[in-house]
Amino acid sequence: MILMLTGCRVDKENNTDLLLGTAALLYSFNSSPAIYITIVSHNETDSRYDYYNTESGYLQMRNAIISMAQLFSRYGAQYHFQPDWRFLEAAKLYETPANMANTNNKNILRYLKEDLGHHVDPHSHESGGYNYADVAYLISQFGVDPGDIVGGFIQSSSDPSQIIWEKFRNPVYPLKYSSSGYSWGAHVLWGGGTMFHLGEDYRSGLIRPSSADNFFTHNPSGNLIALGNCSINSNLNIALDNLVLAIYNYKIASSNRIYNISMVVFEQEVVVGGPEVLKKYEDNLKKIDAYVKQGKVQWASLNKTVTDWQAGGEIPALLPCN
Numbered sequence: 001m002i003l004m005l006t007g008c009r010v011d012k013e014n015n016t017d018l019l020l021g022t023a024a025l026l027y028s029f030n031s032s033p034a035i036y037i038t039i040v041s042h043n044e045t046d047s048r049y050d051y052y053n054t055e056s057g058y059l060q061m062r063n064a065i066i067s068m069a070q071l072f073s074r075y076g077a078q079y080h081f082q083p084d085w086r087f088l089e090a091a092k093l094y095e096t097p098a099n100m101a102n103t104n105n106k107n108i109l110r111y112l113k114e115d116l117g118h119h120v121d122p123h124s125h126e127s128g129g130y131n132y133a134d135v136a137y138l139i140s141q142f143g144v145d146p147g148d149i150v151g152g153f154i155q156s157s158s159d160p161s162q163i164i165w166e167k168f169r170n171p172v173y174p175l176k177y178s179s180s181g182y183s184w185g186a187h188v189l190w191g192g193g194t195m196f197h198l199g200e201d202y203r204s205g206l207i208r209p210s211s212a213d214n215f216f217t218h219n220p221s222g223n224l225i226a227l228g229n230c231s232i233n234s235n236l237n238i239a240l241d242n243l244v245l246a247i248y249n250y251k252i253a254s255s256n257r258i259y260n261i262s263m264v265v266f267e268q269e270v271v272v273g274g275p276e277v278l279k280k281y282e283d284n285l286k287k288i289d290a291y292v293k294q295g296k297v298q299w300a301s302l303n304k305t306v307t308d309w310q311a312g313g314e315i316p317a318l319l320p321c322n
């Protein structure tokens with residue numbers, strides 16, 4: 001619908017047509033759910049991920065990822081798999097023809113993207129000699145485009161060694177794979193946090209952040225787009241209920257804007273917790289599905305959330321989401 005609207009008769013340089021175009025655009029947002037929900041998973045580099053040291057451990061994690069991704073597909077959900085280097089280095093060793101038999105003979109990254117329609121973005125704590133560009137480079141080695149989304153970053157910090165997002169205003173270059181000649185350019189920031197997640201300010205919506213010191217001030221000419229970090233795992237239902245109430249019941253927030261929320265999941269949690277954890281995820285999916293059927297929430301990739309926001313004129317929105 002938005003694509004059709006961008007083709008409205010605004011090229012006539014006629015005010016009436018321009019106004020009609022604006023009205024049509026507002027109508028389109030009124031008729032489309034304002035809340036965009038995405039599933040995101042991270043793997044990390046700490047000892048909980050020692051599974052990635054052995055082939056049998058890798059396969060346990062791999063099977064957990066496949067179980068999650070197939071479950072999400074059954075609900076029409078959009079899932080972003082955001083790996084760090086430990087998973088990717090293990091995948092280089094263990095994505096063998098025998099191990100790829102249950103993913104249509106494709107490596108797991110290609111299977112997620114090509115066969116299930118999910119997404120793969122880099123996520124990096126910039127540990128162990130690897131930075132974001134190394135992680136993007138590793139993803140590219142599996143025949144998958146790493147895209148332009150930063151899967152986790154620090155909003156602001158007095159410690160310059162932190163992954164402060166402003167460095168992504170320019171292309172970044174690998175450390176570990178510096179001889180590759182690879183560079184990675186980001187465009188979108190997802191998962192902003194503070195060091196150790198202390199005192200975090202969870203919000204829903206999209207902006208172009210001004211600076212590390214002034215992250216939540218929208219700067220229309222900023223060259224990076226940030227999605228709010230409304231992504232509380234165990235409290236997802238409460239956060240989602242609150243968003244729905246604020247927008248559709250109390251009308252505190254305009255339903256003409258775009259609000260984002262993420263359901264965050266971990267393959268490590270599934271390996272340790274087994275079917276109970278998958279059931280917890282499915283309970284969330286059912287809850288979300290009910291809102292989808294009411295037309296209040298839509299499953300969307302992070303990419304679609306961003307492109308719809310751009311097509312709608314980049315109206316900044318930052319609704320508290322705690």
Ligand SMILES: [Zn+2]
Binds near residue numbers: 042043044123125152
């Ligand atoms: Zn992480």
